Amino acid sequence: MTTATAEWKVRIQKEDFNVNDEIELMKKVSRNIGGVTTFLGTGRAISKGETISKLNFEHYPEMAEKKLEELRQKAIKDFGVIDMSIIHRIGEIDIGENIVLIVAASEHRGETFKACEWAIAELKRTVPIWKRETTGSGEVWVSPTP
Amino acid sequence: MITVKYFANLKSIVGREEEKLDLGAETTLLKISEAISQHSPNMGELIREKKVMVSVNMEMVPLDAVIRDGDEVALLPPFSGGV
Numbered sequence: 270m271t272t273a274t275a276e277w278k279v280r281i282q283k284e285d286f287n288v289n290d291e292i293e294l295m296k297k298v299s300r301n302i303g304g305v306t307t308f309l310g311t312g313r314a315i316s317k318g319e320t321i322s323k324l325n326f327e328h329y330p331e332m333a334e335k336k337l338e339e340l341r342q343k344a345i346k347d348f349g350v351i352d353m354s355i356i357h358r359i360g361e362i363d364i365g366e367n368i369v370l371i372v373a374a375s376e377h378r379g380e381t382f383k384a385c386e387w388a389i390a391e392l393k394r395t396v397p398i399w400k401r402e403t404t405g406s407g408e409v410w411v412s413p414t415p
Numbered sequence: 416m417i418t419v420k421y422f423a424n425l426k427s428i429v430g431r432e433e434e435k436l437d438l439g440a441e442t443t444l445l446k447i448s449e450a451i452s453q454h455s456p457n458m459g460e461l462i463r464e465k466k467v468m469v470s471v472n473m474e475m476v477p478l479d480a481v482i483r484d485g486d487e488v489a490l491l492p493p494f495s496g497g498v
Binding site: 310311312313326327328329331332333335357368369389392393394395396397398399400401410411412413 | 420422423424470473489491492493494495496497498
């Protein structure tokens with residue numbers, strides 16, 4: 270069953286996010302939290318041997334948020350984390366800037382590592398978001414990477 | 416009317432972000448692909464060759480799904496979010 274989510278827990282947004290602020294928000298969810306694991310994805314300058322000057326992300330509004338919420342619910346159910354937040358940026362992103370953040374919190378560390386690893390892999394596989402890279406030879410939509 | 420949405424590189428293949436199709440009360444993806452082929456043969460072929468994924472009302476569906484009047488169909492190239 271899908272339960273109502275506080276808006277901050279699943280977001281797709283143009284603006285940057287602050288990792289520390291997101292961790293602090295997560296820590297307030299429960300006094301039983303004893304471990305928080307984060308995955309932060311950032312824009313890198315080289316992809317498949319090409320130098321990238323800029324990234325651009327597009328999403329399918331509503332469906333992408335819905336799929337992120339499904340991931341969050343599944344992480345709680347299957348990995349036993351207390352909670353998870355997932356934020357993905359869209360629009361133009363420079364090299365070195367934040368792209369995606371996953372914050373997993375639980376009583377102990379083990380399930381948070383597993384849930385984070387699983388969530389980023391599932392996000393890439395199931396959430397309708399697409400990346401376009403600008404290189405010296407022009408703009409190209411990126412094929413999925415494992 | 417069915418709304419068909421295009422994303423990422425598919426928008427430049429069809430030259431539009433979305434379109435409306437009137438294909439009766441119930442139809443199939445094959446019939447939708449044939450209607451799209453009239454203005455974008457390459458796009459129609461991508462659907463028939465299963466080179467795009469399809470969602471109906473924001474849920475992924477197999478290519479034999481039944482599409483009903485009022486549905487929102489989205490044609491989705493392979494996802495590449497994350498890093």
